[in-house]
Amino acid sequence: xxxxxxxxxxxxxxxxxxxxxxxxxxxxxxxxxxxxxxxxxxxxxxxxxxxxxxxxxxxxxxxxxxxxxxxxxxxxxxxxxxxxxxxxxxxxxxxxxxxxxxxxxxxxxxxxxxxx
Amino acid sequence: xxxxxxxxxxxxxxxxxxxxxxxxxxxxxxxxxxxxxxxxxxxxxxxxxxxxxxxxxxxxxxxxxxxxxxxxxxxxxxxxxxxxxxxxxxxxxxxxxxxxxxxxxxxxxxxxxxxx
DNA sequence: TTGACACATTCCCATATGGGTATATGATTG
DNA sequence: CAATCATATACCCATATGGGAATGTGTCAA
Numbered sequence: 006x007x008x009x010x011x012x013x014x015x016x017x018x019x020x021x022x023x024x025x026x027x028x029x030x031x032x033x034x035x036x037x038x039x040x041x042x043x044x045x046x047x048x049x050x051x052x053x054x055x056x057x058x059x060x061x062x063x064x065x066x067x068x069x070x071x072x073x074x075x076x077x078x079x080x081x082x083x084x085x086x087x088x089x090x091x092x093x094x095x096x097x098x099x100x101x102x103x104x105x106x107x108x109x110x111x112x113x114x115x116x117x118x119x120x121x
Numbered sequence: 122x123x124x125x126x127x128x129x130x131x132x133x134x135x136x137x138x139x140x141x142x143x144x145x146x147x148x149x150x151x152x153x154x155x156x157x158x159x160x161x162x163x164x165x166x167x168x169x170x171x172x173x174x175x176x177x178x179x180x181x182x183x184x185x186x187x188x189x190x191x192x193x194x195x196x197x198x199x200x201x202x203x204x205x206x207x208x209x210x211x212x213x214x215x216x217x218x219x220x221x222x223x224x225x226x227x228x229x230x231x232x233x234x235x236x237x
Numbered sequence: 238t239t240g241a242c243a244c245a246t247t248c249c250c251a252t253a254t255g256g257g258t259a260t261a262t263g264a265t266t267g
Numbered sequence: 268c269a270a271t272c273a274t275a276t277a278c279c280c281a282t283a284t285g286g287g288a289a290t291g292t293g294t295c296a297a
Contacts, residue, residue: 007252008124008284009137020136021125021255025205032208038274051256053275072264072273080212087206089141092148094203096196123282124254137285154244167286169245188243188294 012061015082019064023047024055028064031078038074128177131198135180139163140171144180147194154190 011017019025023045030036030044038056042049056076059065063082068075127133135141139161146152146160154172158165172192175181179198184191 006285006287007250008127008254010253011124011255016138016141017136020133022132023255025132028209039272048257049274050258050276054255057275069264074274078209078212080209083206083209084213086202087210090199090203090206093144093194093196093199096194097200122255122257123280124284126283127285139285155242164287165244166246166288170285173245190244 011058015062015064015086018058018062019083019086021055021058023051024059024064027052027055027059028078028080028083031065031076035068035075035077037070038076041076127174131178131180131202134174134178135199135202137171137174139167140175140180143168143171143175143192144194144196144199147181147192151184151191151193153186154192157192 009017011021019028026045027041030041038049038052041047041052041056045052056065056067060067064079066077066079068077125133127137135144142161143157146157154165154168157163157168157172161168172181172183176183180195182193182195184193
């Protein structure tokens with residue numbers, strides 16, 4: 006067996022630096038492909054291919070506008086990554102234990118307020 | 122050019138599900154290779170190869186004990202991933218703005234206490 | 238020393254890249 | 268309709284897999 010497809014999940018899609026650059030660029034808002042081509046200094050077909058991968062894992066959405074295609078970030082697809090890596094935060098954050106207590110406290114208060 | 126090496130950085134290393142499983146297993150503490158072989162239900166050479174990748178990106182450390190090799194998690198290598206994905210948390214956490222304010226407040230107090 | 242045990246490394250192979258280049262598709266303009 | 272602009276796809280190729288199988292290396296026991 007070979008390596009898993011980059012479209013297998015967000016972890017694989019985001020392993021490629023160019024694709025992280027694209028997401029970072031889209032964090033500022035919707036952008037057409039040519040914008041990304043200039044920003045990344047990469048050939049247009051390559052950018053389109055990276056965008057395809059990001060679309061397949063749901064990290065970006067597209068919208069047509071005349072002859073342009075506007076890509077927009079959909080960070081929701083990155084949640085699994087965040088959820089997974091969050092559990093290792095203890096390893097480097099010495100104040101995590103402290104923060105943990107505070108967050109737990111916050112959660113209690115919030116439930117008390119019944120704001121959901 | 123082909124895909125970047127899995128040993129290029131933590132992002133690539135962690136794109137492989139088996140390697141995430143290994144890290145999760147090591148989260149409980151130091152373990153010999155055979156433990157992982159049983160837990161992952163994977164052949165020993167494959168486990169050793171995955172461990173090599175994780176070692177090369179600094180996600181695990183090794184220690185010799187007789188004929189065993191005890192692997193230990195080093196979550197510090199995962200910090201770059203956390204730092205990157207953290208910026209997208211807004212996308213799915215509706216209460217992020219609220220939390221943001223609280224954290225900012227905490228930061229202020231902390232600096233006031235001069236606890237570093 | 239010999240054998241067993243715990244791992245690491247090597248070799249083989251099917252597969253999926255990521256970039257380069259050429260070309261197809263779709264919309265807009267003249 | 269023809270020409271042009273904005274993208275997407277198709278192809279080619281060098282490269283790095285991840286698993287399977289066999290073998291090498293170091294340690295402990297008899």
